Amino acid sequence: xxxxxxNLPNQDEFLDQSLESQMTLSMGPQHPSTxxxxxxxxxxxxxxxxxxxxxxxxLHTGMEKLFEYKKYQQGIVITDRMDYLNPLGNNLxxxxxxxxxxxxxxxxxxxxxxxxxxxxxxxxxxxxxxxTHALDIGAMSAFFYCFRQREKILNLIxxxxxxxxxxxxxxxGGLMMDLPAGFERRCNQFLEDFPAxxxxxxxxxxxxxxxxxxxxxxxxxxxxxxxDWGLTGPCLRGSGVDLDLRRDNPYxxxxxxxxxxxxxxxxxxxxxxxxxxxELRESWKIVTQAVARLKPGPIKADAPKVVLPDRxxxxxxxxxxxxxxxxxxxxxNIPEGEVxxxxxxxxxxxxxxxxxxxxxxxxxxxxxxxxxxxxQALPVMSEGEMVADVVAIIGSLDIVLGEIDR
Amino acid sequence: xxxxxVLLEYVEKLKAQNAAWVADFxxxxxxxxxxxxxEFVGDACRFLKFEQNFDMLADLCGTDRGPEEDPRFExxxxxxxxxxxxxxxxxxxxxxxxxxxxxxxxxxxxxDWHERETYDMFGVIFDGHPDxxxxxxxxxxxxxxxxxxxxxxxxxxxxxx
Amino acid sequence: MGLENTLFxxxxxxxxxxxxxxxxxxxxxxxxxxxxxxxxxxxxxxxTVSSRNDLSRFGAETFRASPRQADVMIVSGRVSRKMAPxxxxxxDQMPEPKWxxxxxxxxxxxxxxxxxxxxxxxxxxxxxxxxxxxxxxRPEMLVHAxxxxxxxxxxxxxxxxxxxxxxxxxxxxxxxxxxxxxxxxLEEKSKTATxxxxxxxxxxxxxxxx
Numbered sequence: 001x002x003x004x005x006x007n008l009p010n011q012d013e014f015l016d017q018s019l020e021s022q023m024t025l026s027m028g029p030q031h032p033s034t035x036x037x038x039x040x041x042x043x044x045x046x047x048x049x050x051x052x053x054x055x056x057x058x059l060h061t062g063m064e065k066l067f068e069y070k071k072y073q074q075g076i077v078i079t080d081r082m083d084y085l086n087p088l089g090n091n092l093x094x095x096x097x098x099x100x101x102x103x104x105x106x107x108x109x110x111x112x113x114x115x116x117x118x119x120x121x122x123x124x125x126x127x128x129x130x131x132t133h134a135l136d137i138g139a140m141s142a143f144f145y146c147f148r149q150r151e152k153i154l155n156l157i158x159x160x161x162x163x164x165x166x167x168x169x170x171x172x173g174g175l176m177m178d179l180p181a182g183f184e185r186r187c188n189q190f191l192e193d194f195p196a197x198x199x200x201x202x203x204x205x206x207x208x209x210x211x212x213x214x215x216x217x218x219x220x221x222x223x224x225x226x227x228d229w230g231l232t233g234p235c236l237r238g239s240g241v242d243l244d245l246r247r248d249n250p251y252x253x254x255x256x257x258x259x260x261x262x263x264x265x266x267x268x269x270x271x272x273x274x275x276x277x278x279e280l281r282e283s284w285k286i287v288t289q290a291v292a293r294l295k296p297g298p299i300k301a302d303a304p305k306v307v308l309p310d311r312x313x314x315x316x317x318x319x320x321x322x323x324x325x326x327x328x329x330x331x332x333n334i335p336e337g338e339v340x341x342x343x344x345x346x347x348x349x350x351x352x353x354x355x356x357x358x359x360x361x362x363x364x365x366x367x368x369x370x371x372x373x374x375x376q377a378l379p380v381m382s383e384g385e386m387v388a389d390v391v392a393i394i395g396s397l398d399i400v401l402g403e404i405d406r
Numbered sequence: 407x408x409x410x411x412v413l414l415e416y417v418e419k420l421k422a423q424n425a426a427w428v429a430d431f432x433x434x435x436x437x438x439x440x441x442x443x444x445e446f447v448g449d450a451c452r453f454l455k456f457e458q459n460f461d462m463l464a465d466l467c468g469t470d471r472g473p474e475e476d477p478r479f480e481x482x483x484x485x486x487x488x489x490x491x492x493x494x495x496x497x498x499x500x501x502x503x504x505x506x507x508x509x510x511x512x513x514x515x516x517x518d519w520h521e522r523e524t525y526d527m528f529g530v531i532f533d534g535h536p537d538x539x540x541x542x543x544x545x546x547x548x549x550x551x552x553x554x555x556x557x558x559x560x561x562x563x564x565x566x567x
Numbered sequence: 568m569g570l571e572n573t574l575f576x577x578x579x580x581x582x583x584x585x586x587x588x589x590x591x592x593x594x595x596x597x598x599x600x601x602x603x604x605x606x607x608x609x610x611x612x613x614x615t616v617s618s619r620n621d622l623s624r625f626g627a628e629t630f631r632a633s634p635r636q637a638d639v640m641i642v643s644g645r646v647s648r649k650m651a652p653x654x655x656x657x658x659d660q661m662p663e664p665k666w667x668x669x670x671x672x673x674x675x676x677x678x679x680x681x682x683x684x685x686x687x688x689x690x691x692x693x694x695x696x697x698x699x700x701x702x703x704x705r706p707e708m709l710v711h712a713x714x715x716x717x718x719x720x721x722x723x724x725x726x727x728x729x730x731x732x733x734x735x736x737x738x739x740x741x742x743x744x745x746x747x748x749x750x751x752x753l754e755e756k757s758k759t760a761t762x763x764x765x766x767x768x769x770x771x772x773x774x775x776x777x
Contacts, residue, residue: 147617230516560683
């Protein structure tokens with residue numbers, strides 16, 4: 001808060017006043033700054049927020065019910081649409097849960113490509129975060145710079161999988177298809193240009209005094225509160241808790257990559273902003289290492305009853321054709337059991353709980369969406385702040401309504 | 407698969423504290439699930455949080471086994487520790503006529519919305535919850551959507567009236 | 568709106584045709600969308616607005632947050648049952664002339680989600696002018712949709728009344744369902760008319776009044 005704070009009367013006096021002096025403002029589902037269809041019921045005293053009650057469910061799609069009616073491989077398509085800024089991350093969580101149930105071994109090349117795409121997707125997701133966060137606070141140019149970088153990443157994802165935002169690239173047992181020719185050259189081209197773009201964004205946003213005064217000291221949450229409210233990801237690391245599932249509960253070979261976990265101590269909007277900006281650079285490092293590690297090899301696990309055979313194989317060999325037919329027509333059965341597979345998505349701990357009863361369709365799939373839990377802490381962060389700060393806080397939480405409402 | 411000896415130690419500690427807490431446990435695919443009878447959920451969770459340092463409730467969800475099964479509902483608690491990075495799962499089995507279980511919002515504040523979602527989707531009632539109402543489905547929705555006997559396409563086509 | 572229409576209806580065709588061209592050109596060149604981004608298609612809409620595929624070239628310069636200042640509502644994303652009344656309300660708050668683009672498979676027909684939670688097609692709630700398939704549609708497809716809408720706008724006429732239903736739709740209003748002003752022609756008709764099926768007149772069925 002700025003110099004003016006000395007001139008304001010004590011804020012506690014406002015919070016003790018009766019209800020007649022308060023106004024209810026419905027920051028309603030159609031709003032440019034709520035990052036989706038979120039309704040916030042704000043009780044205001046002047047500009048000060050006394051109570052903030054989020055109302056969600058405006059994008060509820062019944063995805064968890066849909067999963068139970070679709071075979072395992074058909075469910076991958078639905079996961080793209082949950083956290084639509086991080087579709088490859090959602091794919092990964094679902095696919096790895098199924099692989100854990102099956103006990104499949106994923107080949108090396110597939111694991112490296114998975115890491116590469118996950119981190120590229122994290123960069124793309126943080127670009128949207130930064131663009132929209134800046135747009136809400138008023139820095140409109142950052143939006144265009146960020147989306148320019150995102151276009152390059154979307155081109156890469158589209159080259160590999162055919163879809164810009166809904167790739168469904170990972171499959172149970174490996175990948176959909178191998179990378180096209182020339183992909184590494186294009187990826188390296190992007191990686192060369194990206195640090196300059198990051199520096200440009202830092203010049204535009206991070207060093208800006210207006211940005212700093214609008215984000216410092218706002219939306220405070222302490223480390224113990226953050227853990228109690230279940231915050232994960234950059235929101236937790238911004239409060240000083242050293243937790244990153246890529247390092248602590250590693251998966252797909254993350255333990256073999258060299259990267260730092262970015263932590264800030266303050267727990268305000270500025271701290272979360274800095275964490276994500278640093279994470280962009282760390283993700284860039286990981287992608288560089290992954291691309292350097294690419295070696296020719298198989299991309300699908302050795303499980304003919306689960307993984308589709310190559311098209312060539314299918315056309316020449318009878319047993320491949322039979323397997324292909326059975327997998328597509330009837331699906332494959334997964335033995336009974338349940339798993340919980342958490343990954344470090346771009347917003348926090350993205351967990352998929354999958355329960356199988358031995359058939360081709362899952363019995364229950366529950367997705368632990370990090371934005372759902374992070375949003376729960378919004379009232380704690382925004383009570384006592386002004387209405388304009390609520391916009392900044394929502395931006396710093398990086399919520400995606402598709403994941404919240406599923 | 408991953409090594410579960412550390413997690414099994416936690417099961418032993420739970421049993422040592424009070425043998426009634428652990429009705430059964432399962433060790434599969436690198437994960438340990440402990441079946442806790444519903445009266446003891448609060449106590450077991452408090453023990454695990456305050457004494458065994460499982461300070462984060464990663465996930466709380468429900469499952470419907472099917473209308474013919476008894477107990478019909480399961481409520482799962484996925485606990486995680488930010489200090490020793492271990493995960494353990496607690497399961498509570500609830501029958502259809504008495505789908506009540508004690509709330510854990512006093513232990514982990516994050517359980518609030520998780521329990522509302524489980525109530526919304528399955529109809530499991532959490533006793534002592536500060537504000538148990540629907541969260542994802544419209545507030546005038548009839549029925550609980552994720553139950554196995556609720557049809558995928560719902561009951562009526564949409565109309566604005 | 569009513570006064571302009573009665574005025575224009577009395578003008579000879581040679582003037583209204585030229586007036587049509589000017590008015591429609593002005594309208595199509597400055598179609599300001601209302602932000603109605605719901606889900607993944609909203610991000611592709613944001614991609615369409617950003618520098619690579621620039622929607623401002625086509626007149627959609629600013630995305631107005633307030634529907635009172637917007638011309639076209641691009642419904643981008645899946646409409647859940649809880650959101651549907653909100654959608655209708657925002658549509659009602661837009662002043663005439665207004666158009667609706669249904670972007671993406673979910674808005675057009677429910678998309679991948681054929682279940683209890685999603686309205687199977689936004690045209691059950693608002694009249695749609697242009698449908699864009701895709702999941703999500705590429706930004707170029709949305710630009711094409713805006714261009715198609717511009718062609719459609721060029722075909723309209725100032726003589727079309729927008730404030731009341733067309734003659735044939737007026738006849739199908741079920742007596743007793745709408746408030747009727749006393750002493751008007753509609754009241755006479757509603758007293759004597761038999762009950763007919765109630766239909767929401769779609770904008771596609773509007774004809775030129777001559």
